[in-house]
Amino acid sequence: MTVGRVTETLAERRASGRPVIEARGLGLTFQTADGPVHALKDVDLSISAGDFVSFIGPSGCGKTTFLRIAADLETPTSGTISVNGMTPAEAREARAYGYVFQAAGLFPWRTIGGNVSLPLEVMGYPQAERRERVARVLDLVELAGFEKKYPWQLSGGMQQRASIARALSFDAELLLMDEPFGALDEIVRDRLNEELLKLWDRTGKTIAFVTHSIPEAVYLSTRIVVMSPRPGRVTDIIESPLPRERPLHIRESRDFLDIAARVRDGLRAGVGDVV
Numbered sequence: 001m002t003v004g005r006v007t008e009t010l011a012e013r014r015a016s017g018r019p020v021i022e023a024r025g026l027g028l029t030f031q032t033a034d035g036p037v038h039a040l041k042d043v044d045l046s047i048s049a050g051d052f053v054s055f056i057g058p059s060g061c062g063k064t065t066f067l068r069i070a071a072d073l074e075t076p077t078s079g080t081i082s083v084n085g086m087t088p089a090e091a092r093e094a095r096a097y098g099y100v101f102q103a104a105g106l107f108p109w110r111t112i113g114g115n116v117s118l119p120l121e122v123m124g125y126p127q128a129e130r131r132e133r134v135a136r137v138l139d140l141v142e143l144a145g146f147e148k149k150y151p152w153q154l155s156g157g158m159q160q161r162a163s164i165a166r167a168l169s170f171d172a173e174l175l176l177m178d179e180p181f182g183a184l185d186e187i188v189r190d191r192l193n194e195e196l197l198k199l200w201d202r203t204g205k206t207i208a209f210v211t212h213s214i215p216e217a218v219y220l221s222t223r224i225v226v227m228s229p230r231p232g233r234v235t236d237i238i239e240s241p242l243p244r245e246r247p248l249h250i251r252e253s254r255d256f257l258d259i260a261a262r263v264r265d266g267l268r269a270g271v272g273d274v275v
């Protein structure tokens with residue numbers, strides 16, 4: 001079976017500059033009992049193949065809403081968005097993305113292998129291919145050998161890696177990650193950040209990543225989207241000058257600190273608008 005198999009090479013994909021997510025004038029207003037909530041307003045954003053784009057901003061600025069619209073979990077009230085050249089509904093049908101939530105969300109009665117295999121079972125992959133894919137993605141997230149363990153036998157960081165493996169199992173080109181490491185302590189988070197970068201480099205995935213952490217956004221991203229609330233909107237898009245190879249100590253470099261300062265300024269300015 002070749003569903004969703006990567007056909008382009010990594011270099012070709014990156015060189016293509018092909019938009020994986022393209023949003024134009026995107027907006028979503030929720031009608032609530034207390035009146036309209038402008039979760040997202042006038043967002044123009046293009047995410048190219050192979051990009052690692054982080055969304056950062058204070059609570060309520062629409063980061064999750066953007067990801068949920070791309071994943072067809074919410075419907076925009078204005079503007080347009082395409083995912084791999086399709087509508088979000090078509091992209092969901094085509095399994096064009098994997099979604100990683102803040103909580104690992106593993107089924108406790110299934111083994112780690114069983115959890116990772118679940119989307120493949122739903123999609124009807126034959127058993128032999130499921131086994132091969134589960135082994136491959138568990139290896140990618142450095143969980144080889146944990147296939148027969150249950151979620152409760154793993155640390156929080158390992159559970160989160162398993163949920164990333166589950167999102168990778170069917171070879172979607174795009175990973176939507178909503179604060180996947182937000183609940184983890186800093187040391188585990190640093191390690192997972194390093195591993196995620198390696199995984200991104202090895203697989204050539206396009207990643208849209210929500211975070212509250214400035215260092216995490218700067219360390220991981222090729223581009224950082226700074227957002228502000230009421231209405232949720234994009235206030236700055238920062239292209240990272242950092243090299244692809246990023247040892248953790250790059251966080252002490254001048255370039256890193258300069259980008260972090262620009263993100264911080266953007267966040268302050270955005271909040272200032274509504275004070």
Ligand SMILES: Nc1ncnc2c1ncn2[C@@H]1O[C@H](COP(=O)(O)OP(=O)(O)OP(=O)(O)O)[C@@H](O)[C@H]1O
Nearest residue numbers: 030032037039058059060061062063064065066232
């Ligand atoms: N289903 C909903 N109904 C009404 N309002 C909603 C709904 N979902 C989100 N909102 C509101 O939309 C705004 C944006 O929410 P969203 O979750 O996208 O923000 P966020 O930036 O991801 O926040 P956080 O960092 O706290 O997760 C918030 O004001 C939120 O309360």
